Amino acid sequence: MLGKPKLYVKLGNDPEVEVSNVINGLQFLGDSTSPNVLNTYRQNTGVDGQTLIASNFDKSTVNANFYLRYKSYYDFMLAKHEVYRLFSNRRSLRIRTDAEPALVKYVVATPFAITPTEDFANDSKFTIPFDNPSGYKYSLARSDEISTDNEAVQMGMYLPTNKDLSYHFTGTSFQVFNPSDIAIQPYEQRHDLRITIKFSGSSLTLTNTTNGTSWSYKNAAAKSDVIILDGINTTLNGAAASVNTDYGNIALNTGWNSISVTGATEVDITFSFPFIYIG
Incomplete structure (x- = not known):
């Protein structure tokens, strides 16, 4: 027999908590969500129909369902306050469930009410609608923190089973696996992709020959220098250095x-990003 569903919540740098452990009598019943696709069209005068201009994932709603059991009205008021204190704090929460333990959502609670199931009852059922601004689910761990046999991996992440997965490279030709449902696009979609580079040579150019994107660092560097391409911004040993690149x-x-x-004699490169899933 399967156990009761569990919801884990993390606020900022605070430790992650399981809700039934921190609020007496509260039981998570499960959640539901679905992708919210936003299509933009252009109407052409004199032409039937419309032309699709763009299709984007809009913010979505995560409906989390709860059951609260209490002994008295006074216990109810205390538990109600604890629920609001945990969830309604005007800050983004990281949530995950035991059904998808390796996937997280970053959400913000919207208004909700907690009322008894009927007059003089000792229980309540309620739903918290969370806004998920990105519309995404993310892997609990980043790519460079994941191995195929640790707790940050679950079924449905589409990781290869026949090849060791690594995101740290020392050669001048290698392959990076993106198991996400969508492409990782730091420029177009502002996705999180951090590439840490150490190299020796007069310059360095990274090229993804699969899709033609590239980035060049035009200055010389020593192996002790740490160059980070964080999305579309570059730093050298912690200082802004985008001016040294081709942008x-x-x-x-x-x-x-x-x-x-190309352009470097020795390289040490790490690709770090969360995997992105829809739904």
């Missing part, structure tokens, strides 16, 4: 991406 960027298609490195 390019690297995107990752879904699946395998072939990356080539």
Whole structure:
């Protein structure tokens, strides 16, 4: 027999908590959500129908259902306050369930009411609608923190089973796997992709030959220098250094991406990003 559903909540740098452990009598019943696709069209005068201009994932709603059991009106008021204190704090919460333990959503609670199931009852059923501004689910761990046998992996993440997964490379030709439902696009969609680079040579160019995106660091560097391409911004040893680049960027298609490195004699490169899933 399966256990009761569990909801884990993390606020900022606070420790993650399971809601039934921190609020007496509260039981999570499960949640539901679905992608919210926003299509934009252009109407052409004199032409039937409309032309699709763009299709984007809009913010979605996560409906989390709860059951609260209490002994008295006074216990009810205390528990009600604890629920509001945990969820309604005007800050983004990271939530995940035991059904998808390796996937998280970053959500904000919207208004909700907690009332007894009937007059003089000792229980309440209520739903908290959370806004999910990104519309995405993310992997609990980033790519460079994941191995195929740790707790940050679950079924449905579409990780390869026949090949060791690594995001740290020391060669000038390698492959980066993106198991996400969508492409990772730091420029177009502002997705989180951090590439940490150490190299020796007069310059360095990274090229994703799978989709043609590229980024070049035009100055010389020593192996002790740490260059980070964080989305579309570059730093050198912590200082802004985008001026040393061609202002390019690297995107990752879904699946395998072939990356080539030119202009450097020694390289040490790490790709770090959360995997993105829809639904």
